Amino acid sequence: xxxxxxxxxxxxxxxxxxxxxxxxxxxxxxxxxxxxxxxxxxxxxxxxxxxxxxxxxxxxxxxxxxxxxxxxxxxxxxxxxxxxxxxxxxxxxxxxxxxxxxxxxxxxxxxxxxxxxxxxxxxxxxxxxxxxxxxxxxxxxxxxxxxxxxxxxxxxxxxxxxxxxxxxxxxxxxxxxxxxxxxxxxxxxxxxxxxxxxxxxxxxxxxxxxxxxxxxxxxxxxxxxxxxxxxxxxxxxxxxxxxxxxxxxxxxxxxxxxxxxxxxxxxxxxxxxxxxxxxxxxxxxxxxxxxxxxxxxxxxxxxxxxxxxxxxxxxxxxxxxxxxxxxxxxxxxxxxxxxxxxxxxxxxxxxxxxxxxxxxxxxxxxxxxxxxxxxxxxxxxxxxxxxxxxxxxxxxxxxxxxxxxxxxxxxxxxxxxxxxxxxxxxxxxxxxxxxxxxxxxxxxxxxxxxxxxxxxxxxxxxxxxxxxxxxxxxxxxxxxxxxxxxxxxxxxxxxxxxxxxxxxxxxxxxxxxxxxxxxxxxxxxxxxxxxxxxxxxxxxxxxxxxxxxxxxxxxxxxxxxxxxxxxxxxxxxxxxxxxxxxxxxxxxxxxxxxxxxxxxxxxxxxxxxxxxxxxxxxxxxxxxxxxxxxxxxxxxxxxxxxxxxxxxxxxxxxxxxxxxxxxxxxxxxxxxxxxxxxxxxxxxxxxxxxxxxxxxxxxxxxxxxxxxxxxxxxxxxxxxxxxxxxxxxxxxxxxxxxxxx
Ligand code: BGC
Numbered sequence: 001x002x003x004x005x006x007x008x009x010x011x012x013x014x015x016x017x018x019x020x021x022x023x024x025x026x027x028x029x030x031x032x033x034x035x036x037x038x039x040x041x042x043x044x045x046x047x048x049x050x051x052x053x054x055x056x057x058x059x060x061x062x063x064x065x066x067x068x069x070x071x072x073x074x075x076x077x078x079x080x081x082x083x084x085x086x087x088x089x090x091x092x093x094x095x096x097x098x099x100x101x102x103x104x105x106x107x108x109x110x111x112x113x114x115x116x117x118x119x120x121x122x123x124x125x126x127x128x129x130x131x132x133x134x135x136x137x138x139x140x141x142x143x144x145x146x147x148x149x150x151x152x153x154x155x156x157x158x159x160x161x162x163x164x165x166x167x168x169x170x171x172x173x174x175x176x177x178x179x180x181x182x183x184x185x186x187x188x189x190x191x192x193x194x195x196x197x198x199x200x201x202x203x204x205x206x207x208x209x210x211x212x213x214x215x216x217x218x219x220x221x222x223x224x225x226x227x228x229x230x231x232x233x234x235x236x237x238x239x240x241x242x243x244x245x246x247x248x249x250x251x252x253x254x255x256x257x258x259x260x261x262x263x264x265x266x267x268x269x270x271x272x273x274x275x276x277x278x279x280x281x282x283x284x285x286x287x288x289x290x291x292x293x294x295x296x297x298x299x300x301x302x303x304x305x306x307x308x309x310x311x312x313x314x315x316x317x318x319x320x321x322x323x324x325x326x327x328x329x330x331x332x333x334x335x336x337x338x339x340x341x342x343x344x345x346x347x348x349x350x351x352x353x354x355x356x357x358x359x360x361x362x363x364x365x366x367x368x369x370x371x372x373x374x375x376x377x378x379x380x381x382x383x384x385x386x387x388x389x390x391x392x393x394x395x396x397x398x399x400x401x402x403x404x405x406x407x408x409x410x411x412x413x414x415x416x417x418x419x420x421x422x423x424x425x426x427x428x429x430x431x432x433x434x435x436x437x438x439x440x441x442x443x444x445x446x447x448x449x450x451x452x453x454x455x456x457x458x459x460x461x462x463x464x465x466x467x468x469x470x471x472x473x474x475x476x477x478x479x480x481x482x483x484x485x486x487x488x489x490x491x492x493x494x495x496x497x498x499x500x501x502x503x504x505x506x507x508x509x510x511x512x513x514x515x516x517x518x519x520x521x522x523x524x525x526x527x528x529x530x531x532x533x534x535x536x537x538x539x540x541x542x543x544x545x546x547x548x549x550x551x552x553x554x555x556x557x558x559x560x561x562x563x564x565x566x567x568x569x570x571x572x573x574x575x576x577x578x579x580x581x582x583x584x585x586x587x588x589x590x591x592x593x594x595x596x597x598x599x600x601x602x603x604x605x606x607x608x609x610x611x612x613x614x615x616x617x618x619x620x621x622x623x624x625x626x627x628x629x630x631x632x633x634x635x636x637x638x639x640x641x642x643x644x645x646x647x648x649x650x651x652x653x654x655x656x657x658x659x660x661x662x663x664x665x666x667x668x669x670x671x672x673x674x675x676x677x678x679x680x681x682x683x684x685x686x687x688x689x690x691x692x693x694x695x696x697x698x699x700x701x702x703x704x705x706x707x708x709x710x711x712x713x714x715x716x717x718x719x720x721x722x723x724x725x726x727x728x729x730x731x732x733x734x735x736x737x738x739x740x741x
């Protein structure tokens with residue numbers, strides 16, 4: 001390659017969005033291969049190097065443009081918190097494979113997913129795109145998703161490495177985090193996912209960590225990612241991420257996205273002036289080429305433009321039913337009794353589901369099944385006066401919506417249609433005329449901004465609807481079920497007493513209405529468990545006082561696309577006490593704890609048995625789970641470990657292993673054996689940059705949630721163990737006073 005070719009090759013071809021002429025200067029032919037995909041790389045035909053296509057796809061392929069003769073329908077799958085709530089690697093990997101197959105048939109080489117940042121705070125705008133507050137759950141399921149994608153010969157890009165835990169000032173936010181919290185929480189999920197799936201690529205995050213942009217951090221990309229973890233793929237920036245192309249190249253961030261001619265020029269000049277060695281550039285290029293040689297574009301795969309959307313929709317539905325969480329079920333309100341035929345369905349969302357993403361525009365699913373459709377398809381009758389009120393209202397409200405480009409919609413989503421006021425006469429009529437009430441509530445957040453604390457709560461109209469429906473139906477001795485179609489954690493305390501049952505449907509994908517109905521009627525028994533805590537109130541969240549950081553308006557400037565950038569410091573002074581690690585250790589009672597979820601059956605646990613009483617490099621824990629109820633069901637079995645606190649502070653317990661049983665018929669059992677290794681016992685000691693297991697008593701706790709421990713036992717570690725020696729890296733530039741027990 002000539003220097004010119006080299007400098008073009010490490011810089012993407014920029015966006016090509018057909019409806020935004022400002023982004024379409026000097027369009028190269030390869031940019032039009034899959035219109036609407038987030039990016040492409042530079043082709044060098046003279047050397048036989050094709051351009052490869054990069055496309056978003058956490059909840060479905062974001063190929064949202066129609067061009068002449070091509071409409072990219074994509075399966076909308078469940079969002080990541082739902083995926084994590086399955087606690088099931090097989091389900092998550094099947095969905096990844098479905099997206100991989102769609103990518104393959106549309107000519108896409110790399111899916112920019114899984115997105116797997118830790119949900120540090122529930123107000124995080126993108127929390128619905130991320131898996132969990134726990135690194136083991138996030139890392140294990142992220143790996144399953146990446147493995148599914150890559151089983152189709154399409155690459156995954158695990159993102160956003162690392163500590164990208166807010167949208168506020170996301171391009172200039174400095175996450176100030178201790179080495180211990182980084183290693184145990186914010187790096188750990190990526191470490192697990194990368195080691196278990198060997199993704200073709202990773203994407204660095206927008207933010208800085210301890211003063212350095214992640215995309216310019218040699219500590220992160222060379223020392224940790226490549227040297228310590230053995231990552232072999234290429235690294236790319238997030239779109240417009242970081243500042244200095246030369247520093248990015250030097251750090252080992254191989255591809256700059258979406259790419260601009262200015263970045264290419266900077267790289268050429270830096271090589272000419274000696275500021276960037278050509279050898280470094282060659283290494284960046286080699287890593288990209290190593291991936292390109294495996295791509296479908298390189299292999300000239302004859303993509304059909306006809307993925308198997310029918311098969312993938314079935315996968316989407318099955319995964320959705322596996323990850324919805326039954327939060328409440330008083331007096332067995334669910335599943336529907338045999339005498340439930342006529343359903344009063346309340347709430348705009350019941351007739352107009354939020355399948356995935358911001359609103360519903362970014363993924364272009366071939367159809368979407370609302371809850372009203374789902375109920376009717378399963379032979380329930382909808383109470384007519386409600387149907388007649390909601391449908392025209394929704395249509396009318398949609399007609400009022402301003403016409404926006406899809407790009408604009410992504411960053412400034414149109415708010416949801418306000419709740420329709422149902423008058424009391426209709427209410428009592430419907431309560432008489434139907435067998436049960438369902439109130440379906442929609443709620444979403446998305447990319448570009450975080451919620452404000454007051455938006456943790458449902459709005460007044462939603463609250464009023466739940467309360468009035470509850471009064472009217474309870475007066476007639478009829479049950480009220482609330483279905484939550486939300487991408488994120490919301491308040492439940494202000495209204496949950498009004499509901500007999502609550503089903504958390506998350507964002508369930510295009511088959512959502514069918515999946516919800518199958519659970520409500522008991523065709524499928526709920527088996528999802530929370531991948532994130534529902535706190536009793538926002539103020540209980542350990543990072544509530546510091547999120548989303550302190551702005552420095554005096555340093556503000558105008559950045560890319562005219563966005564106002566306000567440098568911000570986000571101090572992670574809760575340290576390792578994220579999610580249940582905090583609530584359990586500091587005994588703060590949540591509304592619904594991490595790992596929680598009900599079933600229509602019950603399970604009993606045998607006493608846990610260890611293979612030894614003293615730890616010598618490995619330990620197994622065996623438990624038998626039995627279905628003691630009347631319906632077939634699956635149980636998520638969670639293993640937590642309490643470690644001795646000698647020199648290092650420790651959470652009261654941490655998730656170290658989990659498994660989901662097969663479908664157990666009533667009376668049937670399954671024996672599960674978990675293996676603990678030395679790193680599971682260890683905590684990170686920042687002083688010595690090593691993982692240390694302290695001698696003493698360790699308690700293994702196994703149960704159905706982080707607070708519902710059914711059986712426990714302990715073992716001994718005789719001597720302190722240095723389990724792993726790492727490099728000193730990503731050291732904070734300021735002192736952090738961290739929360740301690
Ligand atoms: C997001 C990434 C995404 C990229 C390309 C960025 O704004 O942070 O997650 O992959 O855009 O669309």
